[in-house]
Amino acid sequence: MKPALSIVFFTVASGAGYGLLFWLGLLLPAGLLPMAGWFGVAGVAVALGLISAGLLSSLAHLGRPERAWRALSQWRSSWLSREGVAALATFAPAGVFFLALLAGREGVAAPAGLLAAVGAAATVYCTGMIYASLKPIRQWHHPLVVPGYLLFGAFTGAVLLALLAAAFGLGAGPALLAALLGAAGLALKRAYWASVDAGPPIATVESATGLGFIGRVRPLDPPHTETNYLLREMAFRIARVHAARLRRIVLSAGFMLPALLLVAAALFGGGGALLLTWAAALLALGGMLVERWLMFAEATHTVTLYYRGGSV
Amino acid sequence: MTSLPEPQPGAKKLGLVIDLDTCVGCHACATNCKEWNTSGHMAPLPDHNPYSAGAEGVWFNRVHSYEAGEGEAGRTVHFPRSCLHCEQPACVTVCPTGASYKRAEDGIVLVNTDICIGCQLCAWACPYGAREFDEDAGVMKKCTLCIDRIYNETIPEAQRVPACVATCPAQARHFGDLGDPDSAVSKLVAERGGIALMPELGYAPVNRYLPPRRRAPAPDPGPPRDPGPLPSQIKNPLLRWVDKVLSR
Numbered sequence: 001m002k003p004a005l006s007i008v009f010f011t012v013a014s015g016a017g018y019g020l021l022f023w024l025g026l027l028l029p030a031g032l033l034p035m036a037g038w039f040g041v042a043g044v045a046v047a048l049g050l051i052s053a054g055l056l057s058s059l060a061h062l063g064r065p066e067r068a069w070r071a072l073s074q075w076r077s078s079w080l081s082r083e084g085v086a087a088l089a090t091f092a093p094a095g096v097f098f099l100a101l102l103a104g105r106e107g108v109a110a111p112a113g114l115l116a117a118v119g120a121a122a123t124v125y126c127t128g129m130i131y132a133s134l135k136p137i138r139q140w141h142h143p144l145v146v147p148g149y150l151l152f153g154a155f156t157g158a159v160l161l162a163l164l165a166a167a168f169g170l171g172a173g174p175a176l177l178a179a180l181l182g183a184a185g186l187a188l189k190r191a192y193w194a195s196v197d198a199g200p201p202i203a204t205v206e207s208a209t210g211l212g213f214i215g216r217v218r219p220l221d222p223p224h225t226e227t228n229y230l231l232r233e234m235a236f237r238i239a240r241v242h243a244a245r246l247r248r249i250v251l252s253a254g255f256m257l258p259a260l261l262l263v264a265a266a267l268f269g270g271g272g273a274l275l276l277t278w279a280a281a282l283l284a285l286g287g288m289l290v291e292r293w294l295m296f297a298e299a300t301h302t303v304t305l306y307y308r309g310g311s312v
Numbered sequence: 313m314t315s316l317p318e319p320q321p322g323a324k325k326l327g328l329v330i331d332l333d334t335c336v337g338c339h340a341c342a343t344n345c346k347e348w349n350t351s352g353h354m355a356p357l358p359d360h361n362p363y364s365a366g367a368e369g370v371w372f373n374r375v376h377s378y379e380a381g382e383g384e385a386g387r388t389v390h391f392p393r394s395c396l397h398c399e400q401p402a403c404v405t406v407c408p409t410g411a412s413y414k415r416a417e418d419g420i421v422l423v424n425t426d427i428c429i430g431c432q433l434c435a436w437a438c439p440y441g442a443r444e445f446d447e448d449a450g451v452m453k454k455c456t457l458c459i460d461r462i463y464n465e466t467i468p469e470a471q472r473v474p475a476c477v478a479t480c481p482a483q484a485r486h487f488g489d490l491g492d493p494d495s496a497v498s499k500l501v502a503e504r505g506g507i508a509l510m511p512e513l514g515y516a517p518v519n520r521y522l523p524p525r526r527r528a529p530a531p532d533p534g535p536p537r538d539p540g541p542l543p544s545q546i547k548n549p550l551l552r553w554v555d556k557v558l559s560r
């Protein structure tokens with residue numbers, strides 16, 4: 001599948017934003033991080049900024065962005081519609097959370113924060129389901145895809161939380177949380193790749209054409225000599241060596257290094273910790289962009305069977 | 313509404329039956345489809361660089377050619393590919409706007425281009441590559457089963473079939489109600505063992521493909537004929553002339 005940059009950026013930015021919102025909405029009311037002061041206000045502002053930037057970027061992928069509001073109507077059947085509804089609905093408690101923190105009204109901030117956390121998790125769940133529900137794409141229609149979206153959002157959000165906590169001198173808890181989630185993310189991504197690499201094909205050119213009873217089927221003449229929408233959108237192919245290299249980058253730069261840097265930051269504390277956490281955050285977000293790009297680049301669609309034969 | 317209509321017993325399921333035994337791969341169906349639909353229900357079907365290198369555009373029907381099997385048992389098969397008007401079309405249920413819908417009355421899957429936002433999720437959800445994006449209009453387009461022909465009372469009744477069916481010179485395309493077991497198309501499918509494409513994905517296509525008939529093995533030509541002497545091997549010029557005349 002062609003990695004559309006607008007979607008790659010959208011899912012990474014809003015994933016991190018919802019992750020941050022989730023942790024703030026959970027940990028502030030729980031009293032594990034301070035409600036008073038500018039920490040929470042700054043955190044929610046960053047989260048909402050990332051979410052909004054992501055959602056705006058996703059509009060760039062639409063052929064008719066001015067009609068985007070129509071996407072809210074089919075929540076009964078469509079995960080994309082549900083994502084839109086959840087995203088919009090989450091803005092309400094998140095906005096109240098922000099204003100209540102700003103006004104120092106802790107009694108209002110606590111329930112609003114919890115609601116915002118629920119909304120954040122629900123929205124990212126819907127995002128994951130958009131991909132996981134697509135049967136023609138074996139690498140997406142996989143049980144680890146939704147847990148991946150949730151965990152990676154929680155991880156990048158926690159890294160941003162750690163960065164803010166370091167900036168406000170609030171101790172090492174968030175850094176350790178993020179390091180833990182980074183380790184979990186690494187394990188999940190490895191398990192996912194092992195499973196998709198070993199997974200059986202979902203269809204073959206023989207079943208796609210119904211000609212298997214004659215014997216092996218090979219494409220002879222294509223229907224058109226030039227490219228078309230289907231080939232551009234769904235037949236994107238990445239060389240195996242590049243994929244292997246990018247996978248290593250995701251695992252090391254996206255999960256392992258940030259986790260180690262965060263542990264180091266938690267151990268050392270002080271001004272060095274802020275610097276280490278900055279490095280961890282940049283690496284984690286960069287790694288996540290590569291992860292999301294690969295998620296598209298490595299995905300194969302059944303329509304390619306008609307053009308290239310073989311199996312997917 | 314992108315929720316699917318409740319399946320009713322005996323409901324109409326309009327669709328195509330494509331005979332892979334007789335299809336000659338002439339692309340007439342694809343061409344007539346383009347011709348009709350570029351001014352039909354989902355008009356226009358854009359073309360970019362139509363008269364130069366890099367020509368491409370939106371087509372609802374694409375004709376592939378395959379080789380199947382090896383040696384004498386091998387076949388060249390021409391294979392038109394278009395929307396199969398599936399009974400479980402995820403292309404419809406993923407649509408966030410209600411632009412994609414499956415008609416309860418005949419099972420045709422359509423796009424309302426007036427409300428489509430061009431998110432293209434439906435194209436990802438179709439296993440068969442039946443949906444193509446109109447980059448000029450920013451909306452999705454697809455086969456309509458020529459809804460503007462089959463119910464069109466302003467054209468002669470004999471022409472009220474999809475454009476691809478009307479034009480096929482090999483009569484390899486048939487149109488009818490596959491929900492009615494007594495229809496001509498259903499009988500054809502039963503008789504020839506018509507198949508659904510990629511049934512393992514669970515989309516339950518309505519269209520059927522009739523597999524190429526098994527060919528009887530070619531008759532044994534026997535041992536090769538003795539070709540006789542080459543002209544240069546005939547010494548006598550008269551006999552050489554006679555051989556040349558008789559060999560013509």
Ligand code: SF4
Pocket residue numbers: 394395396397398401402403404421437438439440441442443454515
């Ligand atoms: S062939 Fe594709 S576009 Fe047509 S109904 Fe089936 S899934 Fe939808």
Ligand code: SF4
Pocket residue numbers: 406407408409410411412423427428429430431432433434435451452
């Ligand atoms: S591109 Fe249009 S028809 Fe397809 S899913 Fe999106 S809104 Fe629906």
